[in-house]
Amino acid sequence: MRRSLVATAAVAALALTGCTTGGNSGSSPTPTSGVNNAAAVEYMNKVCSAASEFAKIEKTAPKVDPADTSKLKAxxxxxxxxxxxxxxxxxxxLKNVGPSPVAGGEExxxxxxxxxxSLGTVFTEAKTKIEQANANDATGGxxxxxxxxxxxxxxxxxxxxxxxxxELQKATQTAEKCQEMQRLNVTPTS
Incomplete structure (x- = not known):
């Protein structure tokens, strides 16, 4: 169970590596309708720079001896x-990127x-549950x-x-920070 949970964490971390595809789901972008493309790209650089914090985290699940439950828990x-x-x-x-040059962008x-x-809260709560769990219970927390x-x-x-x-979706294709966010996602080690 402990080993499979660590493996699950590694798989989930692997899922993180594929999650920055730039938002294009295979459909061709619609042409901009009089929107300043440079302003949209600049805005998306700010958005991707802010969003990239999650992509910078260590993507390798903790390597510990599953027999050492207190270390595993920690x-x-x-x-x-x-x-x-x-x-x-x-x-x-993301809350501080400022006004969007495109209608609907801020929303x-x-x-x-x-x-x-929401995800930050979920992980904070998980951390608390793990810390409060009985160290002698291998699956506790x-x-x-x-x-x-x-x-x-x-x-x-x-x-x-x-x-x-x-317009913003199209801007992600050329925004430097969006491209950098994609490059941050290297394949995790096992």
């Missing part, structure tokens, strides 16, 4: 804390911030980590909220 709590902090930083950054970015905030990691599916595409704003 390492998983630390890992949950790292995830919580990264999502909180991204949420805060989409605010929705992204809400998603990051670790289930909370698995449940939190399962919530990462909500972030399968961190820019999905831009789907209703084609």
């Amino acid at each position: 390492e998983m709590a630390a890992y949950m804390g790292q995830l919580a902090d990264a999502f909180a930083k991204s949420a805060e950054g 989409a970015v605010n929705k992204m911030a809400e998603t990051f905030t 670790i289930q909370a980590a698995g449940e939190a990691i399962a919530k990462l599916s909500e972030l399968a595409d961190p820019l999905r909220d831009l789907q209703g704003v084609p």
